Amino acid sequence: MGFEGIGAAVKRKEDGRFLAGRGNYVDDINRPGQVYAYFKRSDRPHARILRIDTAAAAAAPGVVAVYTGADFAADGIGGLPCGWQIHSKDGSPMAEPPHPVLAQGKVRHVGDPVVAVLAETRQQAKDAAELIEIDYEDLPGTASVLDALKPGAGLVHDEAPGNVCYDWQIGDRAAVDAAFAGAARVVRLDLTNNRLVPNAMEPRAAIGECDVAGNYTLYTTSQNPHVIRLLMGAFVLHIPEHQLRVVAPDVGGGFGSKIYHYAEEALVTWAAGKLRRPVKWTAERSESFMSDAHGRDHVSTAEMALDAEGHFLALKVSTLANMGAYLSTFAPAVPTYLYATLLAGVYKTPVIYAEVKAVFTNTVPVDAYRGAGRPEATFLLERLVDAIAHDTGIDRIELRRRNFIPANAFPYQTPVALQYDSGDYETTLAAALKAADHAGFPARRQAAAAQGKLRGIGISTYLEACGIAPSAVAGALGARAGLYEVANVRVNPTGSVTVFTGTHSHGQGHETTFAQVVAEQLGVPVSQVDVVHGDTARIPFGMGTYGSRSIAVGGSALVKAMDKIVAKGKRIAAHLLEASVDDIEFKDGKFSVAGTDKSKTFGEIALTAYVPHNYPIEELEPGLDETAFYDPKNFTFPGGCHVAEVEIDRETGVVRVVNFTAVDDIGRVINPMIVEGQVHGGVAQGIGQALLEQAGYDDGGQIVSGSFMDYTMPRADNVPNIHVGTESTLCTHNPLGVKGVGEVGAIGSPPAVINAIVDALGTYGIRHLDMPATSQKIWSILQAGAPRMAAE
Amino acid sequence: MYDFTYHRPTSVADAVALLGSDADAKALAGGQTFIPVLKQRLNKPSKVVDLAGLGLAGISLSGNALVIGASTRHADVAGSADVRRAIPGLAALAGGIGDNQVRHRGTIGGSLANNDPAACYPSAVLALGATIVTNKRSIAADDFFQGMFTTALEAGEIITSVSFPLPVAKSAYAKFNQPASRFALVGVFVAKGPAGVRVAVTGAGQNGVFRQRAMEAALTASWSPDAVAAITTPAADLNSDIHGSAEYRAHLITVMAKRAIAAAG
Known part of the structure; x- marks a missing residue:
């Protein structure tokens, strides 16, 4: 084997089965005797349910059962739980209204499930659903946070007066006010962060099953099967954990949308128990648009107090965050502890105050979506910095440099709770500017102008936080779960290794990167390492994959488990080699006695552990199988610089991203090829947010972009070749020195693109532009602000 | 989609008879609009009459006309040396419809009969003054398009070809x-x-x-x-x-x- 350890661009082990169509996704699974569930969903944004008549549906061919919210109420089944509790400024807990599995009394968004029809075939379930009669009394609905907060706005939940979920704050308001009072200048920016639909390639699906002994299995498209088992088993259906197995097999993309516990999972499991038949549901794409948790949707005001030289003195931020109609699993944490705590960014702003009001509306619930809070913070901050440069006349790059946290200031305590362990923002900035040939931009702008194009360049010097931790701190902040990770390393008798990890791979390539970490530490070839995830019956425990936590937290657990393997292996080797354990060294897959040529291979030690004929059996158990739980000391803090270059067609307003450079500090790189792929994907999503994507609602809450005919996903021709570079400072508190890479692309890129567009439109007097920068929006700006056009 | 009976006639006369036998019978050409519509249950045909077996695909160039059979796929129009030579703009248009998959299934006859207000083909047919030939008659492009999703086609009328007059400068x-x-x-x-x-x-x-x-x-x-x-x-x-x-x-x-x-x- 060639080098396969940390840093090698090993080809992805999992791609063979994916490319050959041999993946095993939930919809590929069929259980004997299964019935199919179809959900009749609300087509109203907000309405009282006056009457549901399911008699005709129940009598339709093939129908096995028809369920409504009343059946869950009759069974004493509560709603879907929320996994994070936020407290408002006044100390009161957030409004946490019930989130029934099927609507009870009211429907609160288009897509809210009302009736479930179970039939022998999918077609029969769908046919029968058409026979259901529901009488609604429409109620006033709202889609935007601004409308929902107006006096007299329709109330989404009686439990949330004024539609406010919480009104939260962080930071020292008095200190910020004092800094503003003494400031030479204040720059203010109002901005929104557009609502997005995640659109994983694989729609959600779930199969519930219950055997004669009352043991349940749920197959589901999840990023965290143990979390689903905990939430659904303990809080919804009251199934003891030893009787509930949750399997998340191959999953085709998540981007956050498959973290949460959804109603459909609870229904198929509950109904499987009722019917004692497996129950299968697979979302149609149009269902995904109205039932997968959406992302972003903030309206914010940001103000920076400055001294005369442009040093940041204080930052004040006020944000309205759309929660949608119900609290999705981690929704309350996103605009608070994953957003406002990031508002220092890469800058040494001494005092910061942020207040966040979370608001219910008649829209699909909003929760974490690739980046989760950090893209919103980064967009706000990096747009604000450019607005400051615009207003003060200080060069955008010089302004950033003047305010960077210097490389020698780490660990650095921000005024918004986080303590950064490492970083070097000047280095990533300089590397990105060089790679992007920033110096050559004026010539490229001139060449574009000769072609009738407006060319602009924009940068974003971002920071994010991965691997939310430690558990005790998260718990103090409202988390209702731990945030550690688990790895079980089973060395097989012949020396191959099976890793059971509590993280979950749904596109990230863990089967390869985790195997590389094993190859590095144990000297076992990648081909001899099997990485198992996604099954609560096989994996001791785990918290899953989100927030770019897998390598930082799951990888660290893996290292800790392997440390135990090596320690035990040394004791076995010491016995075999008749040496003291203190003299045994382990290197390149060999246990040897220091200073001698006496050694045993890793495979020999493994075999001895399982065939303990010559073994220190009095003092050591046989076997070579170790588990570690790892609770991180802190978040990790990737950061870097993204540079976007755009060209605008003056006649049509079409924006093309023509160059994109990302230089990211993600700590130690395990597999540079996978890192590059992660950055590519994230940047594509960021360009999608910046230019194309908008989950559209009309004022009353009707969806106006409910399919790919109207919701614009980025396609290959919207994305340029992306230059990816890495400049590493190592994480100081985890054993691999890793920081995480899953989200950096989606976090750093949107403001870089918008900053480039604003730069290109400089002669049109534009200071800010909200996303998405559609061609129509740009054209309107060109029309309104271009006195020269008439003369041309 | 709802249940329907599927028919694949091999003559225009049989197709017309099938379509005429039932008010809820629908013709299927390339299916690039119709199949998604069926999947969304927005149409409930009794019969679906597939026109692919009628032998209506093909491109022929005579001295004064380029004739494209109704079942000719967009990709075939885009790739035809005759079309590229005689009416390059038409070949380019066909090559830009939808995506690669759509271009290998969608047909010119289906596009024109559907007359989606955002479809590409109607603009070429109208600008080139083409004639839509059906099993019953020839219809000038100026008379054919009658508003969104509306054409001069009558019940039981099937487009067989489209004739583009030449030379096109x-x-x-x-x-x-x-x-x-x-x-x-x-x-x-x-x-x-x-x-x-x-x-x-x-x-x-x-x-x-x-x-x-x-x-x-x-x-x-x-x-x-x-x-x-x-x-x-x-x-x-x-x-x-x-x-x-x-x-x-x-x-x-x-x-x-x-x-x-x-x-x-």
Whole structure:
């Protein structure tokens, strides 16, 4: 084997089965005797349910059962739980209204499930659903946070007066006010962060099953099967954990949308128990648009107090965050502890105050979506910095440099709770500017102008936080779960290794990167390492994959488990080699006695552990199988610089991203090829947010972009070749020195693109532009602000 | 989709008989619109009559006409040396419809019979003064398109071919994509041929494809992008949606017309 350890661009082990169509996704699974569930969903944004008549549906061919919210109420089944509790400024807990599995009394968004029809075939379930009669009394609905907060706005939940979920704050308001009072200048920016639909390639699906002994299995498209088992088993259906197995097999993309516990999972499991038949549901794409948790949707005001030289003195931020109609699993944490705590960014702003009001509306619930809070913070901050440069006349790059946290200031305590362990923002900035040939931009702008194009360049010097931790701190902040990770390393008798990890791979390539970490530490070839995830019956425990936590937290657990393997292996080797354990060294897959040529291979030690004929059996158990739980000391803090270059067609307003450079500090790189792929994907999503994507609602809450005919996903021709570079400072508190890479692309890129567009439109007097920068929006700006056009 | 019976007749007469036997029978051409409509349960046909077995695919070039069979796929039109030589703008248009998959299933007859107001083909057929040939008669393009999703086709009438008069001196199509669907937000086909100078616009009109006669007059006098640069289209007659206001579409008509003229040379 060639080098396969940390840093090698090993080809992805999992791609063979994916490319050959041999993946095993939930919809590929069929259980004997299964019935199919179809959900009749609300087509109203907000309405009282006056009457549901399911008699005709129940009598339709093939129908096995028809369920409504009343059946869950009759069974004493509560709603879907929320996994994070936020407290408002006044100390009161957030409004946490019930989130029934099927609507009870009211429907609160288009897509809210009302009736479930179970039939022998999918077609029969769908046919029968058409026979259901529901009488609604429409109620006033709202889609935007601004409308929902107006006096007299329709109330989404009686439990949330004024539609406010919480009104939260962080930071020292008095200190910020004092800094503003003494400031030479204040720059203010109002901005929104557009609502997005995640659109994983694989729609959600779930199969519930219950055997004669009352043991349940749920197959589901999840990023965290143990979390689903905990939430659904303990809080919804009251199934003891030893009787509930949750399997998340191959999953085709998540981007956050498959973290949460959804109603459909609870229904198929509950109904499987009722019917004692497996129950299968697979979302149609149009269902995904109205039932997968959406992302972003903030309206914010940001103000920076400055001294005369442009040093940041204080930052004040006020944000309205759309929660949608119900609290999705981690929704309350996103605009608070994953957003406002990031508002220092890469800058040494001494005092910061942020207040966040979370608001219910008649829209699909909003929760974490690739980046989760950090893209919103980064967009706000990096747009604000450019607005400051615009207003003060200080060069955008010089302004950033003047305010960077210097490389020698780490660990650095921000005024918004986080303590950064490492970083070097000047280095990533300089590397990105060089790679992007920033110096050559004026010539490229001139060449574009000769072609009738407006060319602009924009940068974003971002920071994010991965691997939310430690558990005790998260718990103090409202988390209702731990945030550690688990790895079980089973060395097989012949020396191959099976890793059971509590993280979950749904596109990230863990089967390869985790195997590389094993190859590095144990000297076992990648081909001899099997990485198992996604099954609560096989994996001791785990918290899953989100927030770019897998390598930082799951990888660290893996290292800790392997440390135990090596320690035990040394004791076995010491016995075999008749040496003291203190003299045994382990290197390149060999246990040897220091200073001698006496050694045993890793495979020999493994075999001895399982065939303990010559073994220190009095003092050591046989076997070579170790588990570690790892609770991180802190978040990790990737950061870097993204540079976007755009060209605008003056006649049509079409924006093309023509160059994109990302230089990211993600700590130690395990597999540079996978890192590059992660950055590519994230940047594509960021360009999608910046230019194309908008989950559209009309004022009353009707969806106006409910399919790919109207919701614009980025396609290959919207994305340029992306230059990816890495400049590493190592994480100081985890054993691999890793920081995480899953989200950096989606976090750093949107403001870089918008900053480039604003730069290109400089002669049109534009200071800010909200996303998405559609061609129509740009054209309107060109029309309104271009006195020269008439003369041309 | 709802249940229906599927039929694959091998003669136009059998197809017409099947379609005439039941008011809820529907014809299936390439299915690129119809199949998604069925999957969304927006149509409930009793019979689906597949026209693929009628032998209507093929391209033939005679001295004074290019005839494209109704079942000819977009990819075949785009790739045809005859079409590229005789009417390059038509080949280019076909090569830009939908995506690769759509172009290998969708047919010219299906597109015209559906007359989606954002489809590409109607603009070429109208601008080139083509004739739609059916099992019953020949219909001039000017008479064929009668508003959104509405054509002159009668019950039991099947398009068999489309005849484009030759020689065509100039032809080109410029399309501004609706960003999500990539149908035409605005598509403009310009042509100079036996039907004279014509400019046809798709995607923008409230009543589907239409001729921009002011541009036609200007181009007849002087074939150049500058000739149409100052000609505007009244926004009042144009579509407005989340992807483009009527004003934006009106503006794009002029821009796309200029680009099409430039491309036509």
